[in-house]
Amino acid sequence: MGIWDTFTDLVEAAKPWATVEAEAPAEEPQEEEQPEEEEEEEEEEDDDEPKDPKEQLEEECKNSKQCAPAKHHFDECVERVTNASDDGEAKEDCVEEFFHLAHCASQCAAPKLWSILK
């Protein structure tokens, strides 16, 4: 992602022997290998489903110091509204507080998430 990648990309593009292949390259041995790999994959994934890093990162971010004010307001609002709806009818919702918390969490998690995802 650094500046050096830009230069290597440019050099790659300028090389006359760099090829763009629209046709499938003849790779019969690989096709034979692929089914085996897929089988292995299935076995692995049956053991443990991949977990979404986004949820985990955002959960950490919600509990971090950065989002403490937003979380405080949201928790307070949820408590107030649930109490009010238990008593009778709630006159407000926590959508706005939820927005602030979600925005803070996703903004905090964004760079971390992109460093994990392919």
Added chain:
Amino acid sequence: MEGRSISTSSTGAESPLKLNVAAAASTALAIGSVAWYYHLYGSTAHAMTPAEEGLHPTAYPWVHTQWLKTFDHQALRRGFQVYQEVCASCHSLSRVPYRALVGTVLTVDEAKELAEQNEYDTEPNDEGEIEKRPGKLSDYIPAPYKNDEAARAANNGALPPDLSLIVKGRHGGCDYIFSLLTGYPDEPPAGAQVGAGLNFNPYFPGTGIAMARVLYDGLVEYEDETPATTSQMAKDVVEFLNWAAEPEMDDRKRMGMKVLTVTAVLFALSVWVKRYKWATLKSRKIVYDPPKVTDKFRS
């Protein structure tokens, strides 16, 4: 103030106390009128509530949107797989022909094979009958529904939009779609009203969206063994949809680089030529050498 006090002290008509009271009163009046005006007209009038606007998506550091970067074609391949296996059951991609996929997402043979899986109308034959033929590379990816009415009828009245240009067609582009796909909370926040048949999504304007959450961890199996988490699938499919909306992006950026390079050279050349041509004019010196005054002309 000083000028005034000097002038008043010279007349000696008003006491300093009166002046101070007058100054305080006028200051209070000024501040009060500003406050009153701000109270009346100062605060911004919002036509919509934040819930109606929808949560503004977070800016993610997309690599392919950088100036000198191309699409990650491995990601496009994964994204197309996600589109086919997940999105294509409701959303059409009607502006993308199979030939566009060749060389960017699929190889020729794969694209041909994919096209042949669908049937298309032929030209009328000798009897004027229209028959069916297997698809060719020049055909467009078929839509899941015959028309918009059929799509609405099958989806509880909601029309799944065509995805060909969706990245260009939505405010926030890639960020919005990624946030929308991954942003479904486990349950709506307390007190939020969710309409019948709708799902709560903070990023959708109005927060009530007909599309339910579709991406779950491990939903597809990638051929390159990338772990298919929700966010990974969303990222891949969004990059693919960005490609579908802007298939020319890679070429456009390369052409832009060429244009900038060539223009820079030509500009430098033109500057040099200008200076060369103007050198004689710029470096010349006009000297006025007056004739010596002598008494000879006087007479």
